[in-house]
Amino acid sequence: MPAEIILQQTPDAAALLDRREQLAGVRSRLAECESELAQLRAQLKAFEGRYLRQVGILYAELDDLEARIAEREVALYDSDSARQRAQEARQRAQETHDAAFGAAREAEEFDPPPNLKTLFRDVAKRIHPDFARDEAEQQHFTLLMARANQAYRRGDTETLQRMLDDHLEINASIAGEDAAAELLRISRQIQHAERDIAALEAERHALLASEIAQLFLDTEVAAREHRDLLTELATSLQEQIADAKYRFEFVNRQINAYGR
Numbered sequence: 001m002p003a004e005i006i007l008q009q010t011p012d013a014a015a016l017l018d019r020r021e022q023l024a025g026v027r028s029r030l031a032e033c034e035s036e037l038a039q040l041r042a043q044l045k046a047f048e049g050r051y052l053r054q055v056g057i058l059y060a061e062l063d064d065l066e067a068r069i070a071e072r073e074v075a076l077y078d079s080d081s082a083r084q085r086a087q088e089a090r091q092r093a094q095e096t097h098d099a100a101f102g103a104a105r106e107a108e109e110f111d112p113p114p115n116l117k118t119l120f121r122d123v124a125k126r127i128h129p130d131f132a133r134d135e136a137e138q139q140h141f142t143l144l145m146a147r148a149n150q151a152y153r154r155g156d157t158e159t160l161q162r163m164l165d166d167h168l169e170i171n172a173s174i175a176g177e178d179a180a181a182e183l184l185r186i187s188r189q190i191q192h193a194e195r196d197i198a199a200l201e202a203e204r205h206a207l208l209a210s211e212i213a214q215l216f217l218d219t220e221v222a223a224r225e226h227r228d229l230l231t232e233l234a235t236s237l238q239e240q241i242a243d244a245k246y247r248f249e250f251v252n253r254q255i256n257a258y259g260r
Contacts, residue, residue: 073085
């Protein structure tokens with residue numbers, strides 16, 4: 001009988017292959033989670049912009065009118081309770097105004113602080129795709145750079161610092177080129193990826209539970225019923241604004257009538 005040639009892998013080589021396959025799988029899941037979360041963030045941000053332009057500014061106008069009415073009533077009634085109502089109404093109006101106009105202003109004025117720029121450069125020097133050793137690592141570094149860019153634009157120093165710490169932990173603290181060292185590095189990478197997946201899923205759940213997400217879902221339900229929920233809200237607010245303007249003029253007439 002012809003001799004059979006049996007190729008066998010050493011235990012270390014088999015374990016290394018298994019862990020590499022496991023790492024590829026968890027990195028694939030991580031990429032999917034990041035993509036889904038990025039799409040959700042973009043979707044909610046676009047919807048929030050529409051909401052602020054169509055509805056938020058009307059809430060700001062209405063609350064400002066209510067505050068002006070309360071402030072004029074101080075002149076009419078001259079009481080501590082009237083002054084308290086006026087103070088609370090003005091504070092509420094300021095909060096509504098900041099919510100409606102503050103986000104756009106902050107985006108225009110965003111100037112990354114020096115520590116954020118330095119941290120981003122430190123991360124980029126270590127995870128840029130040009131520094132990858134093979135095609136798999138290049139694909140992973142490309143995803144990491146996308147995550148670093150998103151964190152930088154959000155001013156998220158915590159994520160950037162964690163990425164830097166992860167890199168240093170894996171590449172600086174684990175020396176050696178043998179199979180045991182490689183197994184340890186891969187195991188750490190799997191742990192970090194699984195941790196990041198859990199963090200992304202937690203953030204996704206938090207986003208979906210936010211007020212703006214709930215309103216977005218309500219508008220989707222309304223759209224299936226051939227209704228435009230934001231337009232309905234805007235119409236209701238415009239009616240309330242018209243009523244508030246009438247009440248403001250009424251208070252002014254009372255003040256003029258009593259000579260105050």
